[in-house]
Amino acid sequence: QDELDVVEGMQFDRGYLSPYFINKPETGAVELESPFILLADKKISNIREMLPVLEAVAKAGKPLLIIAEDVEGEALATLVVNTMRGIVKVAAVKAPGFDDRRKAMLQDIATLTGGTVISEEIGMELEKATLEDLGQAKRVVIN
Numbered sequence: 001q002d003e004l005d006v007v008e009g010m011q012f013d014r015g016y017l018s019p020y021f022i023n024k025p026e027t028g029a030v031e032l033e034s035p036f037i038l039l040a041d042k043k044i045s046n047i048r049e050m051l052p053v054l055e056a057v058a059k060a061g062k063p064l065l066i067i068a069e070d071v072e073g074e075a076l077a078t079l080v081v082n083t084m085r086g087i088v089k090v091a092a093v094k095a096p097g098f099d100d101r102r103k104a105m106l107q108d109i110a111t112l113t114g115g116t117v118i119s120e121e122i123g124m125e126l127e128k129a130t131l132e133d134l135g136q137a138k139r140v141v142i143n
Contacts, residue, residue: 009137010112012096012105016142017071020080021091029143030091032063037135039106040068040126041095041119047078049126054088056131063089065140067109069102070094091142113137 016022021030036057044050044066057064071079071092079090097105106117113135118124124133 010109014093014096017076017092017094018080021083021142023089027143029141031142032065032089032091032140033138035063035065035137035140036060036131037109037113037115037137037140038064038066038068038129038133039095039110039113039115039117039135040066041103041106041117041121042068042126043070043072044068044075044126045071045073047075050075052127053129053131053134054082054090057134058088060131063091064134065137065142066090066092067095067106068092091140093142110135 016030022028024031038053047054054064066079071094076092079092082088083090095102095106103117103119109115110117115135116124116133118126118129118133
């Protein structure tokens with residue numbers, strides 16, 4: 001008997017930036033239900049610029065997926081600690097593609113999720129991002 005699964009959404013070839021985000025150890029995957037999705041066309045290394053949006057997401061009681069050029073250093077460490085302590089469930093992945101292709105892919109993801117790409121090129125700053133700028137999905141799986 002053949003079966004057909006119809007899945008709405010998209011898929012791209014990027015894994016989580018830290019194994020500490022894994023919440024399904026049996027499969028080695030990260031699963032987020034109804035997450036907000038932050039799309040940033042930049043490297044995020046300073047957690048201070050993320051605090052306003054992180055606090056808003058924590059108050060909303062939903063998980064957060066960060067798709068950015070990179071998340072590193074203090075910012076990544078703080079996200080890991082907050083996830084491990086159960087303060088806010090977060091996962092971060094590098095945006096797919098490079099340069100202009102990455103910008104186009106981020107824009108495609110924004111269109112699909114109803115979010116806005118936070119881009120300093122168009123005068124948007126991460127610290128001014130609100131929940132309205134974030135995309136949303138029913139479910140995200142990272143493995």
